Amino acid sequence: MAELDEASKPLFAGLSDVSISADIPVEGEITVPVSSMSQSDEFSTLDEPVKDTILRDLKAVGKKFVHVLYPKKSSALLRDWDLWGPLLLCVTLALMLQGGSADSKDEGGPQFAEVFVILWFGSVVITLNSKLLGGTISFFQSLCVLGYCILPLTVGMVICRLVLLGGAGKVSFAIRLIVVVASFGWSTFASTAFLADSQPPNRKALVVYPIFLFYFVIGWMILTFAPSHSAGP
Amino acid sequence: MATPDDLKFQEFEEATDLLSADPGATTLSVSSTSTAPTPGDVKLDLSENEEGQGENSELLGREKQTGGFWTFEYYQSFFNVDTMQVLDRIKGSVMPLPGRNFVKHHIRSNPDLYGPFWICATLVFSVAISGNLSTFLSQGDPQYHYRPQFHRVTIAAVAVFLYAWLVPLCVWGFLTWRQGTERQTGGYTFLETVCVYGYSLFVYIPTSVLWIIPFEWLRWLLILVAMVISGSLLVITFWPAVRDDTKLTAFATVTTIVLLHALLAIGCKMYFFQTAVHTVTPAPSLAPPSSNHTGMLTSAAKSQ
Numbered sequence: 001m002a003e004l005d006e007a008s009k010p011l012f013a014g015l016s017d018v019s020i021s022a023d024i025p026v027e028g029e030i031t032v033p034v035s036s037m038s039q040s041d042e043f044s045t046l047d048e049p050v051k052d053t054i055l056r057d058l059k060a061v062g063k064k065f066v067h068v069l070y071p072k073k074s075s076a077l078l079r080d081w082d083l084w085g086p087l088l089l090c091v092t093l094a095l096m097l098q099g100g101s102a103d104s105k106d107e108g109g110p111q112f113a114e115v116f117v118i119l120w121f122g123s124v125v126i127t128l129n130s131k132l133l134g135g136t137i138s139f140f141q142s143l144c145v146l147g148y149c150i151l152p153l154t155v156g157m158v159i160c161r162l163v164l165l166g167g168a169g170k171v172s173f174a175i176r177l178i179v180v181v182a183s184f185g186w187s188t189f190a191s192t193a194f195l196a197d198s199q200p201p202n203r204k205a206l207v208v209y210p211i212f213l214f215y216f217v218i219g220w221m222i223l224t225f226a227p228s229h230s231a232g233p
Numbered sequence: 234m235a236t237p238d239d240l241k242f243q244e245f246e247e248a249t250d251l252l253s254a255d256p257g258a259t260t261l262s263v264s265s266t267s268t269a270p271t272p273g274d275v276k277l278d279l280s281e282n283e284e285g286q287g288e289n290s291e292l293l294g295r296e297k298q299t300g301g302f303w304t305f306e307y308y309q310s311f312f313n314v315d316t317m318q319v320l321d322r323i324k325g326s327v328m329p330l331p332g333r334n335f336v337k338h339h340i341r342s343n344p345d346l347y348g349p350f351w352i353c354a355t356l357v358f359s360v361a362i363s364g365n366l367s368t369f370l371s372q373g374d375p376q377y378h379y380r381p382q383f384h385r386v387t388i389a390a391v392a393v394f395l396y397a398w399l400v401p402l403c404v405w406g407f408l409t410w411r412q413g414t415e416r417q418t419g420g421y422t423f424l425e426t427v428c429v430y431g432y433s434l435f436v437y438i439p440t441s442v443l444w445i446i447p448f449e450w451l452r453w454l455l456i457l458v459a460m461v462i463s464g465s466l467l468v469i470t471f472w473p474a475v476r477d478d479t480k481l482t483a484f485a486t487v488t489t490i491v492l493l494h495a496l497l498a499i500g501c502k503m504y505f506f507q508t509a510v511h512t513v514t515p516a517p518s519l520a521p522p523s524s525n526h527t528g529m530l531t532s533a534a535k536s537q
Contacts, residue, residue: 110381114383131305132311133347134309202317203314203315203316204316205316206319210354213354221381221383224365224381225381
């Protein structure tokens with residue numbers, strides 16, 4: 001389904017070999033039968049107000065968020081991929097994780113650049129890995145899915161910060177642990193629900209394990225986040 | 234282009250069967266394109282039929298090098314493994330038996346890059362996370378702020394990946410140079426060397442997780458066990474390759490391999506799992522390791 005665009009080009013390239021007798025006038029329209037949810041708009045989006053454009057993109061992003069929160073085996077995420085959602089989530093997560101407690105710069109938590117690099121570089125590496133193992137998904141589709149499935153972990157991060165406002169004792173740690181474990185499980189489950197079909201069947205575990213590791217590391221970064229204290233006990 | 238070659242090959246196989254029964258018989262080649270061999274002299278050169286330029290000229294060892302190194306398919310050929318194969322190789326790396334060469338038995342001319350890469354990545358994170366946890370748990374001071382120490386991940390990554398790629402390069406280069414022009418079947422390709430090293434690092438992953446338990450004697454025991462397992466895997470793999478060399482070179486090579494492996498393990502342990510007692514000072518620099526750190530150094534030097 002996601003290969004419709006890629007398959008349509010060689011499909012119709014073969015028509016150029018068909019020879020038609022010269023004295024029969026050929027006229028008419030050749031239209032490609034597309035599904036009604038296709039993105040190929042006939043009208044130009046250049047003249048519409050900016051608010052409409054932004055709202056349309058935001059709605060698409062929001063729809064995908066809903067798909068991630070309730071993961072069923074649907075192909076909406078794969079078909080209309082975009083990278084706005086992952087960028088938003090990545091920046092939010094990196095901003096919230098920044099700093100951490102540090103008496104010195106070295107001993108603190110991950111900085112913004114480190115989180116950003118881990119998230120994007122990790123997604124690229126996992127995508128390359130699944131493609132090298134013979135996956136049929138395209139590069140950006142996989143990036144899109146991996147990025148969107150960070151949403152449960154971001155929600156977990158927000159909850160953790162709220163819990164930390166109430167104190168940093170053992171109880172809050174227990175709550176945060178439960179929240180992080182739950183959101184990590186949710187993320188991994190959601191991404192495997194979207195990605196599992198495109199992998200060769202006897203290599204599924206080989207593809208799922210790096211995803212597991214990726215979300216585990218992000219979960220660890222969220223769990224070990226401790227807000228910076230001012231000087232004093 | 235492969236089809237005429239295959240036909241030619243089959244013909245020679247029949248010819249050799251007949252020839253082995255009667256060595257004095259004259260042979261006639263029917264195909265018009267090939268040069269007719271002189272009667273009574275059948276030259277069977279198996280190594281011509283390989284597509285790749287692997288150093289192993291075994292029949293079963295055809296390397297699937299499709300395309301140049303700039304195509305995607307070239308790299309895909311290094312990931313041609315199934316889940317069961319990877320698990321089987323990991324099992325083989327954890328239980329090295331003296332008779333079974335890891336390369337010949339498990340890799341079987343299908344070296345993969347999946348195992349080494351992801352085992353190294355897992356090792357990096359497991360060492361950094363376990364080290365962080367153990368430092369946190371070993372603090373007696375109730376006022377100790379938890380420090381994520383995220384920079385250690387970078388250091389761990391550099392150390393592990395450098396080890397897993399540079400050392401096989403050196404070992405492979407050294408072995409290939411020592412073989413010189415001899416067509417020994419004992420040599421390994423670069424990828425097989427990387428594969429062996431990558432899978433040999435697997436046993437350090439559970440070891441690093443178990444290092445969280447704060448008993449010093451247990452940690453040293455675990456290091457010993459891990460080093461014995463992965464060291465013996467390396468020795469069993471590389472001993473046949475250097476056996477034919479002079480005794481001194483052979484022993485020196487094997488000792489160097491084991492030593493480097495031990496250095497990695499001990500270095501990881503000492504850097505990431507410091508049991509130094511931190512005093513909660515606002516000093517900006519990393520607290521210097523206490524005296525039992527130097528004690529470990531001397532005991533490590535003695536044990537080697």
